[in-house]
Amino acid sequence: MSLPGPIDPPARLLMGPGPISADPRVLRAMSAQLVGQYDPFMTEAMNEVMGLYREIFATANQQTLLVDSTSRGAIEAALVSLLEPGDRVLVPVMGRFGHLLVEIAERCGAEVHTVDAPWGTVVPLEDIAAAMERVRPHLLAMVHGDTSTTMMQPFDGLRELCDRYECLLYADVTATLGGNPFPTDEWGVDAATAGLQKCLGGPSGSAPATFSPRAVEVIEARRSIEAGIRADGDPVTAHPIRSNYFDLAMIFDYWSPRRLNHHTEATTMLYGARECARLILETGLAANQERHLLHGNAMLAGVEGLGLEVYGDRAYKMANVVGVVIPDEVDGEAVRAAMLADFGIEIGTSFGPLAGRVWRIGTMGYNARKDAVLATLAALESVLRRHGVAVPSGGGVDAAYDVYGTAA
Template identity: 55%
Template sequence: MTPGPVEADPRVLRALSMPILGQFDPEFTALMNRIMSMLRELFQTSNQWAYPVDGTSRSGIEAVLGSLIEPGDKVLIPIYGRFGYLLYEIAERCGAKITVMEQEWGTVFEPAEIIAAIRQHRPALVAMVHGETSTGRMQPMEGIGAACREADALLVIDAVATLGGVPVRTDEWQVDAVIGGTQKCLSVPSGMAPVTYNDRAERKLNARKRVERGLWAEPGQSAASPAASLPARIQSNYLDLSQLQDYWSPARLNHHTEMTSMLYGLHEGLRLALNEGLESRFARHRLHEAALTAGLRGMGLSLYGDPSCKLPVVTCVSIPDGVDGEKARSQLLDDFGIEIASSFGPLKGTIWRIGTMGYSCRKTNVLHLLGALEAVLLRSGHPLPAGEAVQAALQVYDAAAAD
């Protein structure tokens, strides 16, 4: 029960074991087409391009930022936790001229603050985290996309922690590119990064396509055409979205060897999510979050961060005074088979982070964790009202059942 990776759904694990098909087998390319259609539903978009990048979530972030940021581009990055700094590092490696906004950890930005910065700095691209697992907060997105359109800026969001667990309204929020992950709310092993991007982003990609000399000239263009006047080349071949989209297009231009088994797993994870229904899935995550937080408060623990912007799929708990947080985590793992997470930077050793994501987000897990954590804290000498945590969670479940 960490903020990722979480338990893989057993049905996903079974799909991963299916026999290998060739990557251009008609049955396999039909599977690719179904995955694109399913991802559009999950991202809540009509974008043409919605497909997975082969690699863990960071590969998707690098693919999107590396493909959309040219050296010298002005990039605005609002940071309210550890993974905002990751966006900064990747943008810096792309040669961006970066303007940073920083917010105290445990809080988020008012959208008006970001909108004002967009109008002031006129960036070419705004990159931000939607759900920050390091602090358990979720950034409101209202109006930010519209401000980017006014400023002719691209908006990119990291939705690795939120995709499949809370709404990611790509089109409604006017987001130009979104990156997700498989190992969190989709309950698929890490190894793929679903992405989607719209026509505005694609125009930037196509403007950066380089016509290579020799064998790689495109039809109708001379192999010896000079490229000096073209925009800066996308540095990565493997993570070049302009080439990846050609591979996922009906042309199926060969780019790399596809991760066949991972696509089987992703397809099953998407099938399960969509069969559950997105609104029902979001409600399930909110229910188990409510039961978990009620139980934690029931045993007298304090939740970390501003509750008005809490990330529904990650709950951060302040470690009680006098309790060795790492020893308690080890006891949970060794004695009860439950893994929860610590945090990073200024929060390391001060909070625990508990994930309720995807397949891991279920009643038995919540109740098991609350009982186990109570036992661990009592054995550490921390006083608490025994039995109250599980009872408080059960009251939440009873009330939900009554509705």
């Protein structure tokens, strides 16, 4: 075979639901030289990452760290470490990623129950409460923001429900962390996992996660199964964690001062995750959330300025992604292809019942900025015109400018 040339990706502006264009400062951090996994520089960087992500998650949890995987791997690590076979789990489902939680929990051997809402809406608290009363789950597993529908599930009242039924609360915050408020401790969340590739402004491949003392106690109880006895002398009745790589008890040890070897830390990804958090905190977490809200509002206004319909219940929309109903008269995939080929701009399609019906346009991380929003709206207008859609001339850009003018 002929030897391929060096990697030379085309210029792209990634304005879909993720991944997004990584912040150049994150990429520069990831080009730094490697050190050994027990080098003092490395272990101090790990400590710094723990501290930085406590601020990002708004938590005091000691066990705040990185899972060396994509965000899906961190979901699996949380669920496989928290769930034993036969545990009852309740999953409110409002989109594609609620179904993912169901699938992973079932693979853990859990008895999984769901409470569903139509796509484009969220699950009402009273429906969750009724299901909690019926199921009495060990774990309530939630998607905070589901990019398949762009909806963001409210968490108000969930801790009270979980306390009533002595239930743990898990949240997948992959799509929301950093760009939407998620006060882990204030909301009483026991476990939350994310990824770098959305509002945090980095590449996929490293997954920030945090675990409350309640969650840690459950995980630690499954640590010494082979010994058959707990530290206090009582017999062990828990099942072992059904994964080696995603065994959080061992990962906790690796991130502790003992540094008990579990795997070789993904040094380059650690550098990137560190820079993602450092950049957000340099300007302030609240300011970063406000930036996402501003540019998300500008994109939403611009979409409507083009005469397009916004998908879903706007009262519960994430700040960082807008769903756009594809006009009947156009081929949605042809429009996406033209945006990419002619302008180098990627927007997303959707899943399941929304496939072919909705575009998803993201304004998150490094791409939550004015020039990216205006360029995307101008390109979308041009492509729609060439596909025979009558859109107001300059309507998208002008509407976005109005948002920026008001904000100024």
